Amino acid sequence: MNWETIPLGPIQTNCYLLYNDKGEAVVFDPGGDENVLHDKIHSLGLQPQVILLTHAHFDHIxxxxxxxxxxxxxxxxxxREADWLTDPEKNGSSLFLNGGVYASKADHLITEEGTLSTGAFSFEVMETPGHSPGSVSFYCGQIQTVFSGDVLFAGAIGRTDLPGGDHSxxxxxxxxxxxxxxxxxxxxCGHGPWTTIGTEMDSNPFLNGF
Known part of the structure; x- marks a missing residue:
């Protein structure tokens, strides 16, 4: 399996394409610039199978x-964020943008931690709230990668001053x-470069001394 990063939308949110040798793909957090994203999918010859959202802030949907x-x-x-897709107040777009960002309701709701299998792909779903109440991270052991959204960054952590955020x-x-x-x-990560768990354990100033 391979994954590609495509920064999209008004604040360059990282969308990820995880794909196998057959060209089957998972799309994580398609945040905007749909033409750019479609061109990338086409250039790689992929057939998307599913969209997985780490959370439903406007810049991820x-x-x-x-x-x-x-x-x-x-x-x-x-x-916990089932109604955020359809509500600009909850997804934050009414606060940060001139116009609202909308999407139709999700087809499937994640209700608990555990294994999520979709087609040829399998993930361990981790409930990781704090940045937002319904934040989840998707761990793919096969490639030793966690798609974490805005929970953990290189040298930083997710902001918690938005509605539903909780620093502790x-x-x-x-x-x-x-x-x-x-x-x-x-x-x-949802923004910026990728990192590793070991790197953040050793050097992330927000995690030292907790």
Whole structure:
């Protein structure tokens, strides 16, 4: 398996394409710029199978309906953010943008941690709230990578000053879940460069001394 990073949308949110040798693909967090994303999918010769959302802030959902409709594929989001896709107040677009960002309701709601299998792909779903109440991270052991959304960044952690954010909860999640992953795990972050669990354990100033 391979994965590609495509920064999209108004604040360059990382969309990820995870794909296998057959060209089957998972789309994580298609945040906007649908033409750029479609061109990338076409250039790689991929057939998207599913959209997985780490959370439903506006900058992670802007191209959801375009991708869903073009490839006729389902969307997954955590149940705590089930109504964020259709509500600009909740997804934050009414606060940060002149116009609202909307998407249709998700096809499937994540209700608990555990294994999520979709087609040829399998992930361990980790509930990782704190940045937002329905944040989830998708760990793919086969490639030792966790798609973490805005939970953990290279040298930083997710902001918690938005509605539903909780700083103490996020720190607890980071130490009790994220940092329990193998140190060699790649972290595919929602913004900025990828990192590893080991690197953040050693050098992330927000995690030292907790």
């Amino acid at each position: 802007g191209a959801v309906d375009s991708v869903r409709n073009k490839y006729n594929i389902p969307v997954y989001v955590h149940t 909860q996020l720190l607890s999640v980071l130490h009790n879940k994220m940092l329990e992953l193998p140190e060699e795990t790649y972290v595919a």
